[in-house]
Amino acid sequence: MSGIPFILSAALQVLGVIVVSFAGIAVLASYLRHEEQADAAADSSSAQSSEAEFVKQLGETLRSARRDRCPVAVVSLGGFPEGFLLSPESEVVQTVRAALRRDDVVSGFDTRLGFILGAGKDVLPGILKRVQEVVRRVQPAIQLRAGIAVYPEDGDRAGDLWSRAMSSETEWPPVNVMERTAGAILTASQLAAEGRKFFVRREKNGEPVSLIVLDVDFLPRYAERYGGEAVDVIQRALGLFLRGAVRVNDLVGRFEGGEWAIVLSCRPQAALQIAGRILEGVKALSIVHADSTLKIAVSAGVAGSPENGRAMGVLVEAASSALREIRAQGRGLCLLYQGTPKSANPPKDHSASAF
Incomplete structure (x- = not known):
């Protein structure tokens, strides 16, 4: 009978270790979930911040365009896999930027590219064709969608022009071109x-x-x-x-x-x-x-x-x-x-x- 207290004591110690282990696992799982949520929130915040900076830059371009009486085209180019364009230094963004004129702007927002171009509607097809060729050399399976808004014909507010470009995205190039x-x-x-x-x-x-x-x-x-x-x-x-x-x-x-x-x-x-x-x-x-x-x-x-x-x-x-x-x-x-x-x-x- 004298061995029973010892056995009970050992069993309680083992049980304590198990409880502590499960508690540790639960804490670790909670920490990992928190980190994933934090990363997702950071990515979302980064994308929103990047898009806000793009709209701000568009506003500055529009102010110069009003002064110089020059057209400005805003292009939303969608169809990219989710998360593909989060980095402004991604291969697609860098390759497309190299194909544009020095004063043109291109930024990546998750599933789309945004462009600010010093051009009117008459020259846009040629510019978009060059961009399409560049993108498909990097990612040939992508089916692009393009939406366009032009200052002054479609408005003069940066946020409105960008929203119009995104909402008007359609398959590019059009079927009749293909x-x-x-x-x-x-x-x-x-x-x-x-x-x-x-x-x-x-x-x-x-x-x-x-x-x-x-x-x-x-x-x-x-x-x-x-x-x-x-x-x-x-x-x-x-x-x-x-x-x-x-x-x-x-x-x-x-x-x-x-x-x-x-x-x-x-x-x-x-x-x-x-x-x-x-x-x-x-x-x-x-x-x-x-x-x-x-x-x-x-x-x-x-x-x-x-x-x-x-x-x-x-x-x-x-x-x-x-x-x-x-x-x-x-x-x-x-x-x-x-x-x-x-x-x-x-x-x-x-x-x-x-x-």
Whole structure:
């Protein structure tokens, strides 16, 4: 019986340690929650302060504009991932700032950029196009939205102009701009029509034509893991990258089956080198989707005229045949078609007769 008090004492000591440990954990959890809330409040306060400074700077610019009778444009450019632009020294802000004139102003506010430009509405499309090109080199998957307010037409108060710019954000560039052939991403029907014209013009002038057909490797796996929306994000990012990787007069578009096509005015060997550079560039892309950063690879088949045939449909068959051969051997490669075009099997996802 004399050992019972000792056992009880030891048990009470162990229980005390457990209680103290749980209390310590609770205190630590409370502290961490407090720190997270403080960080969130600091971020929010920083963003609000930055935006207030931007509006203040806009007010100063407007005072000078009234004196000098100069127009001022305020632009809100949205569509960025949340938290992407909190730092004024972020890559996007710095890259865009370098593309603007010295007196123009750009600031980042979480999901949007704010611009103060010494320009009227007539020159804004050109400025926005330059900004769009810069932003998409840094983040190709972003779909931009632009809102514009101009002094004096839309008002003369800084806060009102900035609010008007933010509330009027719409997709940029507008749909009618993207539908132009030069520098556009073509639909399947546009690709077929413009591809035929492209080939006939070059053939008439004795110029070579080459075709690159490429596709994302293991694309269904992204849909299985991240959902169908991820595939749309990937394809959009890839299209923007491809459009920026070739000359403005080259054609970039998608077949009905989803493969990408690039029509070039060059010899097949040159097109093969371009395809190789594209494959390396795609590997370096970081595509932001929800909370994930996606990495992709592509494979490409290449064919050219007159080496592989003198009709656009024949080149489609040849390049698609080369792409199928890559898929049978592996992924992440580009291959120049070496066989006879007539022996190539018709593509499964699109028809050469479309051309």
